[in-house]
Amino acid sequence: MKSRFLLLPAVSALAIAFTGCKSGGGDTIKVGEFASITGKEATFGISSHEGTLLAIEEVNAKGGLLGKKLELLTEDDQTKAGEPANAVNKLISKDGVIAILGEVASSRSLEAAPICQQSKIPMISPSSTNPTVTQVGDYIFRVCFTDIFQGAALANFATGTLKANRIAILTDVKSDYSKGLAKNFKEKLTSNGGKVAVELDYNGGEKDFKNQLTTIKADSPDAIFLPGYYNDVALICIQAKQLGMDIPIFGGDGWESDSLITVGKEAVEGTYFSTHCSPEEGTPEMVAFVASYKKRFNGKIPDAMAVLGYDSAMVLADSIKRAETTESVALRAAIATTKDFAGAGGKFSINANRDADKPLVFIQIKGGKFTYKATVKP
């Protein structure tokens, strides 16, 4: 493992030279993707991969770019720490990809980003929202908002919409996303005059949350904020109901997965979360995307990760077209100057921090369905 890292600069310099030749003479443009196709957060990886694949297929159906077809090389990181580094090292050094798309989860993007940065291979995360992801360097981009915005929107939702002022927070200490979102939420909550009633931790993947929930219950807060991922959230909601707790529970984009409902059932009914977009949004780009996604994937309704996976690949394609090359310095500059891009998830620009300024939507689970509630503009 260690020697792999030490070797990286030399190997990737070769890979860049190799890619340089390739884009002149090779017959495809190789695009790398790393995603959690299997493992604990598989629904994230599958959705974002499907959106990404659809975009690549659409670009190819229209003739490809620079006279070549795009070739998507996907590595499954199995939702395991350590695998994102292996995946991008392989994609860059062995496969010679010109850019990397991924990941959904912030911790996994943060693991891969330094490798992409060092190799000068542009990386576009579809949906990692932790602010530090793009701070890794000038080759790292995202096509979504950050948790500075999402945390503030959730705090405003708590104090404004729910009229809840004393909030209990249960954070997954294994996830950079969860820790960051909790921090950004707290900052805005306190500036709104609200209070953290009690703040407790868990390790993502744990199955028993009764200890933490009993402590929270004893403190009788107005609401519970869960800045975690869907699988843990479903179990927490079930166990809260078992303890007879009946206060509002809400969270962020990490909640978005059909499994939240299939596992959580009536325990998640009435809960709220914020996310990137809703298939119910009637923009022409969203309508077109939903139709082609359903056609391609047997009637499946796309979620936010599918939309953002699609947009990440389309931003890359648009940038290759504008740069008129896949050479990394020029390609990086083209991605950085993406302006008013009409994505499936809405129109956006890449800002000076290499993030996207975009609105957020609130969803409520009603009748076992994700129901669109409201949009919050940046």
Ligand code: PHE
């Ligand atoms: N924003 C989450 C993270 O940074 C990932 C995520 C995005 C989850 C969109 C669900 C939907 O880890």
